[in-house]
Amino acid sequence: METGGRESERRHTLNLLLTRGLVPFFASSTLYFLLWLPEDNPSCNSALAKCLPILCLALFVHESAPSGPYGLFVWLGLLCSALGDIVLTWPNLFPFGLVAFALAYLFYLMALGWHPIRQALLEPVIAIFILYFGLLYPHLPSSLSLLMFAYVVILGLMLWRALARGRSAALGGLLFSISDAVQAWDTFVQPLPSGRMIIMVTYYTAQALLALSTVEDRPTQS
Template structure:
């Protein structure tokens, strides 16, 4: 059942990417949350060697992400969406710790995100602050938490988790860049593609399917 639901997730996600590319907002409002609903069902159906505690951390993270998706589709709910995804990243960190984090990969992950924050993150925080002073602190806090999520994800030394965490990071980096620094061609398609594939990767890696 898991593989059927995972395939269904990818089909719905691909339909959402097409809707985004064609700017079909009504279809997006259905397909974007539906993708996460089906992925939650897939996570719940998966059997594997990992402790059940990790499964519930992941399901909770997916549900928080679903809430974030809904908030970000609404007008003037950016901070609410940001908060929901911040919670999702904290839940993913809980899952990574439950699954086990190795010291050396974690240190390498922390070094990598430090470079990324210095290269891209600082500019986004400054741009967010200039756009709306009240957003600067929220964006900085979010950047810190998602960077920790990536470092802990790399620390698991699981390839699916690493790929998923990095894709999620890339998606959020593109959201921040396009919103506060400047959009780039087809940025919305790139954001959604990396986001959905990142979530799928995290489910595969954390729940023992890798």
């Protein structure tokens, strides 16, 4: 009975956190899709609209995640992602945006850690990423090929560790990979129908799932 009561209290506390903490994220992401600011007209307003949902998730993690390295590194990853969103609003700053997101994925990788190893998950990730990068490589500008390779390696490692952790982190890692794969193809190979919608829906969902993973195992407050 006592164990059941603690579990019920934990779930109630978590539900309150999610209800109060994620409302700003859903409101700001809805605003982004409603405004749907055109990509060929970069502005401070469009940059703010794009990064605001991620900043709301960063605030949620800062206020809700238990103290410790996992929540801290996810929070730092969200801040780097927001910076990347701002920079990528201007296409001529694409390499700097790529670096910002690579740093975000490195912070996520540090959060996810290396245990359990689950090496069996690494082999299919390597195979899929090599295949995709091989298809993408002929279309990349020579000035970006090395940076893109490093980015793909970091993303692949992050996906492997997210799958090893499981739960919402695993789904978040998968959606990050889908979002980046669609964006790379849409940017360097050929525009895809509804490409921007697919990119942003999977991207925001992936970030939200990583943020939620910080409170999955939140202890009940005494």
